[in-house]
Amino acid sequence: MIPLGGSRALSRPLAALRPCLARLAGGGGSGGGRRGSAFRGFLGASSGAAAAGLSLAAAGAGGLPSLAAAGYGGSGGGGPQPGQFGHPDRRVTDILLVANVLMFGLQSLTNNLVTVWGVKANALIHAGQWWRLLTPAFLHGGLSHLLVNMYSLNNLGPVVESTAGPRRMLVMYLVSAVAGTVASFYGSPNLSLGASGAIFGMGGAIAMHFYLNRDIYGSRSDRVLGSLWQTLLLNLVINGANPRIDHWGHMGGLAGGALAALLLGPRWKQTTLPTARGRWLVDAAPVPWLRSSPKPLDGGRGRLRDSPQWRALQEHVQAIKQTQLKDLLQEEARTDGLIREAGGLYMDFSRQNATPDTLKLLLELAEAADLRGKVDALFSGKHINSTEDRAVLHPALRAPRDAVIEDAGKNVVPEVWAVLDKIKAFTERVRGGEWKGVTGKPLTNVVSIGIGGSALGPLFVHTALSTEPEAMSQAAGRSLVFLANVDPVDAVRALHGLDAERTLVVIVSKTFTTAETMLNARTVRAWLTERLGPEAVAKHMVAVSTNLKAVAEFGIDPENAFGFWDWVGGRFSVSSAVGMVPLSLHYSFPVMERFLQGMRAMDDHFRSAPLHDNLPALLGLLNVWNSTFLGHSTTAILPYQQALQHFAPHIQQLSMESNGKGVAIDGTRLPYETGEIDFGEPGTNGQHSFYQLIHQGRVIPAEFIGVARSQQDVYLQGEKVSSHEELMCNFFAQPDALAMGKDAATLRAEGVPEHLVPHKTFTGNRPSLSILLPELNAFTLGQLLSLYEHRIATSGFVWGINSFDQWGVELGKVLANKVRAKVQEARSANCPLSAADGFCPSTVRLLNRFLQQGQTQAPAPGAGPSFPPGLKQ
Numbered sequence: 001m002i003p004l005g006g007s008r009a010l011s012r013p014l015a016a017l018r019p020c021l022a023r024l025a026g027g028g029g030s031g032g033g034r035r036g037s038a039f040r041g042f043l044g045a046s047s048g049a050a051a052a053g054l055s056l057a058a059a060g061a062g063g064l065p066s067l068a069a070a071g072y073g074g075s076g077g078g079g080p081q082p083g084q085f086g087h088p089d090r091r092v093t094d095i096l097l098v099a100n101v102l103m104f105g106l107q108s109l110t111n112n113l114v115t116v117w118g119v120k121a122n123a124l125i126h127a128g129q130w131w132r133l134l135t136p137a138f139l140h141g142g143l144s145h146l147l148v149n150m151y152s153l154n155n156l157g158p159v160v161e162s163t164a165g166p167r168r169m170l171v172m173y174l175v176s177a178v179a180g181t182v183a184s185f186y187g188s189p190n191l192s193l194g195a196s197g198a199i200f201g202m203g204g205a206i207a208m209h210f211y212l213n214r215d216i217y218g219s220r221s222d223r224v225l226g227s228l229w230q231t232l233l234l235n236l237v238i239n240g241a242n243p244r245i246d247h248w249g250h251m252g253g254l255a256g257g258a259l260a261a262l263l264l265g266p267r268w269k270q271t272t273l274p275t276a277r278g279r280w281l282v283d284a285a286p287v288p289w290l291r292s293s294p295k296p297l298d299g300g301r302g303r304l305r306d307s308p309q310w311r312a313l314q315e316h317v318q319a320i321k322q323t324q325l326k327d328l329l330q331e332e333a334r335t336d337g338l339i340r341e342a343g344g345l346y347m348d349f350s351r352q353n354a355t356p357d358t359l360k361l362l363l364e365l366a367e368a369a370d371l372r373g374k375v376d377a378l379f380s381g382k383h384i385n386s387t388e389d390r391a392v393l394h395p396a397l398r399a400p401r402d403a404v405i406e407d408a409g410k411n412v413v414p415e416v417w418a419v420l421d422k423i424k425a426f427t428e429r430v431r432g433g434e435w436k437g438v439t440g441k442p443l444t445n446v447v448s449i450g451i452g453g454s455a456l457g458p459l460f461v462h463t464a465l466s467t468e469p470e471a472m473s474q475a476a477g478r479s480l481v482f483l484a485n486v487d488p489v490d491a492v493r494a495l496h497g498l499d500a501e502r503t504l505v506v507i508v509s510k511t512f513t514t515a516e517t518m519l520n521a522r523t524v525r526a527w528l529t530e531r532l533g534p535e536a537v538a539k540h541m542v543a544v545s546t547n548l549k550a551v552a553e554f555g556i557d558p559e560n561a562f563g564f565w566d567w568v569g570g571r572f573s574v575s576s577a578v579g580m581v582p583l584s585l586h587y588s589f590p591v592m593e594r595f596l597q598g599m600r601a602m603d604d605h606f607r608s609a610p611l612h613d614n615l616p617a618l619l620g621l622l623n624v625w626n627s628t629f630l631g632h633s634t635t636a637i638l639p640y641q642q643a644l645q646h647f648a649p650h651i652q653q654l655s656m657e658s659n660g661k662g663v664a665i666d667g668t669r670l671p672y673e674t675g676e677i678d679f680g681e682p683g684t685n686g687q688h689s690f691y692q693l694i695h696q697g698r699v700i701p702a703e704f705i706g707v708a709r710s711q712q713d714v715y716l717q718g719e720k721v722s723s724h725e726e727l728m729c730n731f732f733a734q735p736d737a738l739a740m741g742k743d744a745a746t747l748r749a750e751g752v753p754e755h756l757v758p759h760k761t762f763t764g765n766r767p768s769l770s771i772l773l774p775e776l777n778a779f780t781l782g783q784l785l786s787l788y789e790h791r792i793a794t795s796g797f798v799w800g801i802n803s804f805d806q807w808g809v810e811l812g813k814v815l816a817n818k819v820r821a822k823v824q825e826a827r828s829a830n831c832p833l834s835a836a837d838g839f840c841p842s843t844v845r846l847l848n849r850f851l852q853q854g855q856t857q858a859p860a861p862g863a864g865p866s867f868p869p870g871l872k873q
């Protein structure tokens with residue numbers, strides 16, 4: 001709002017108004033009384049319209065995400081865009097824009113009679129002309145005044161409309177308009193007019209909405225509120241001292257809009273409904289009059305598929321299908337646009353079936369799926385593992401000592417470091433020979449018992465560092481083996497030839513109930529005690545678990561146990577005591593601390609780098625692109641580095657257990673496939689095995705991982721290149737072979753016989769990406785692992801699934817319990833199973849055949865364990 005005056009066009013009608021005002025104010029002529037003089041003072045002032053308008057362009061148009069974009073409202077997930085005049089989701093805004101413009105036309109046509117009739121004039125309001133509390137909001141003092149206000153309304157109106165709905169938005173707008181005039185009425189004697197009080201009200205309503213619903217929006221709320229504060233401050237700085245602006249009107253409007261939003265809502269609460277599946281958002285606004293109906297809380301999954309961003313990518317698939325990598329790869333600018341680097345990791349995804357447009361569309365999809373908000377929710381300890389009501393805080397495992405990361409209001413970092421300090425002290429005592437076995441010998445062999453997440457990650461890291469010079473020297477004279485499978489053959493493999501007197505056993509199990517791990521733990525305990533007596537447990541067995549009670553029940557002193565927390569998923573637990581205890585025993589704590597630092601560096605990058613340059617986010621988005629849009633269900637992980645031999649099996653669990661889901665996070669069935677089938681082998685071994693299929697059979701996006709400097713290199717006299725260079729030549733050749741292919745014409749030109757041409761043709765156009773590390777050491781290994789952890793989380797966030805639970809592994813376990821009971825029953829009764837045992841005919845036959853052919857005998861009561869020959873030495 002601006003005080004009225006200055007405008008020459010208005011001076012005549014205003015002059016006509018003056019005596020009337022003066023009379024009502026109790027003054028005489030043109031100057032009596034406070035209001036009369038103030039009025040006179042403003043007649044000479046300029047309208048100042050341009051300065052008075054509220055410009056929230058950054059926050060309103062680009063910066064403010066709409067609820068629709070978050071999947072909570074509007075149509076189709078994209079939300080009305082401020083520029084889209086005529087869009088059905090911003091009808092009220094458009095009506096208000098038109099109304100203001102029409103009123104301005106009327107002001108001009110009537111030579112400002114309309115202005116005189118409607119302007120805020122305190123004396124006339126006192127005299128009973130109450131319409132003047134509303135009408136000033138539809139009048140303007142000049143064209144620039146109108147334009148600035150309409151620009152602001154065009155930015156903010158659609159945001160309020162998409163979050164609150166059209167009717168509520170209209171009410172809020174009118175309430176703000178009146179609140180602005182009322183404040184001006186009490187605070188300022190001047191005549192004033194303009195829509196900016198109402199528009200400030202829109203800002204207040206947005207701020208209140210995002211403040212009240214910050215649980216739902218997460219960090220998005222903080223961004224919106226921050227943006228609004230900035231705009232408001234900017235406005236105060238620019239216009240604060242400007243006497244031609246009706247600050248009372250602005251502040252009144254702001255407060256009116258905020259109050260209206262507080263009372264009218266929407267105020268979303270998460271809940272379940274008796275009549276529907278999944279979780280819902282219910283509007284609990286204090287004034288029920290305009291409440292919204294409940295909305296499914298799915299973060300936009302189902303609707304994400306119907307969103308313009310999703311549709312744009314679907315349409316884009318057709319465009320991409322017209323392209324060939326052999327052509328695309330000739331484009332220098334495209335190549336530049338599809339290469340990124342962070343922390344020394346170089347990532348080239350120019351061999352994806354993608355263009356910079358694909359990238360742009362994928363980033364828009366990420367925005368629509370609120371990827372940034374979900375990443376922030378992960379790092380800030382929100383319980384995003386909703387089916388288990390747990391935070392997902394594995395980044396806290398490698399956070400610096402002074403970081404603050406909270407779960408349920410409690411900083412978890414001190415606990416993390418308490419355990420790390422304990423690991424450091426313990427592993428140094430063992431490695432230094434201070435902690436001895438029961439026979440007084442130092443413990444130089446470690447057996448780590450665990451399965452799944454409690455084995456695969458540590459095994460991968462162990463192998464990766466076993467040839468790295470520093471780690472290798474730290475591990476001199478020591479051994480580390482992993483025992484995962486309940487297959488007794490695995491126990492023999494792990495224990496055969498080990499000297500029990502020098503062996504330390506680490507039982508690693510998050511739950512300490514996993515059947516395989518616990519049987520292996522009992523087996524190894526029997527193996528130890530048989531050789532060293534029952535007192536061996538105290539000196540030769542330690543545990544890593546979240547279940548310290550079960551650890552104590554097993555017979556391990558809790559002092560010798562290393563805890564972690566339910567906010568660490570098993571497959572994300574390498575950087576907890578799960579990996580840190582066995583690996584620090586083997587490689588020393590300082591080496592493993594560098595591994596944690598590498599992970600932290602990539603965590604920081606993931607959290608802070610813009611998505612456009614964010615390596616894990618880009619990898620995750622490309623997975624979604626390949627798997628969901630292009631329909632490639634498999635990913636090949638191909639490290640050209642033997643030390644990464646166990647990388648693919650670890651990623652297999654990390655990815656497939658996380659993202660192999662059939663329902664969205666709210667339990668609704670997904671309308672698209674998620675997850676990917678991961679497999680891989682180090683190059684060049686894989687080339688002589690399954691590469692045939694990826695070159696000429698199915699299309700399988702491949703991820704090549706290479707290392708510039710080898711951990712160990714050999715360069716023989718007379719060889720053209722070193723052995724590592726030989727390896728890396730293949731790393732560079734294979735992606736081009738997949739992308740470029742070889743056509744029939746080339747083959748014929750080479751003189752290939754016609755009947756072999758089809759067999760020797762390579763179609764090409766097969767996607768891959770290449771990651772190049774400077775070298776493979778503890779730090780870069782940490783970076784690589786964190787890159788993949790976050791890439792997998794990114795895909796899951798975009799797919800809208802819970803990547804952090806694993807209900808799919810339960811059914812088989814339950815059935816195995818039943819089989820176990822029946823096998824025992826049948827063996828002790830010496831009687832075959834039948835249909836009455838509750839199995840299908842196929843299983844009955846299989847089990848009976850197994851019982852008949854198997855030679856297992858239960859040990860006699862009181863007899864020792866029945867160890868196979870492999871465990872007898």
Ligand SMILES: O=P(O)(O)OC[C@H]1O[C@H](O)[C@H](O)[C@@H](O)[C@@H]1O
Binds near residue numbers: 451511512570571809
């Ligand atoms: O660490 P534990 O509790 O023994 O669990 C070991 C593994 O078993 C489960 O079945 C899960 O599928 C894995 O995610 C987990 O890592």
